[in-house]
Amino acid sequence: MWQLGEPWWELLLRGSVVYLVLFLLFRLSGKRQVGQLTPFDLLLLLIISNAVQNAMVGSDSSLPGGLLVAVVLLAWNFALSWLASRSRKAEVLLEGRPEVLIHDGRIYTEVLRRNHLSLDDLNAALRRQGIFHPDDVAFAVLETNGGISVQARQKA
Known part of the structure; x- marks a missing residue:
């Protein structure tokens, strides 16, 4: 439970790659508010979350491994939000234009x-x-x- 099943750096890398690839895919898929999700959109999100779980943690099922990946995902989310708030070019690239x-x-x-x-x-x-x-x-x-x-x- 407390012993990492994968090296910590691999969990960081896996979480980062999955976050960035999914960010890119969702960014390219168009703009839609959470309240506007169709049942198909919700189903897709649930299936994707299950599909990428193993890609992020590999064979690691430890508590620290899961928490480390969660911190990586939150850190990327914070970093991209921070970048978008500091740079108009980054904001347009990351969030698009009206x-x-x-x-x-x-x-x-x-x-x-x-x-x-x-x-x-x-x-x-x-x-x-x-x-x-x-x-x-x-x-x-x-x-x-x-x-x-x-x-x-x-x-x-």
């Missing part, structure tokens, strides 16, 4: 497609803002956290 989904009622379908958003997703976001037709939208922006901000057109 993207306009609708401008003056015109829906940018290529932006929806690139971010794996359906028209139904967009319409649901508009309805949450009390807007029931895209023509009534001045701007709708997909934020870096996956949220959609909407500015209604001014009524004449």
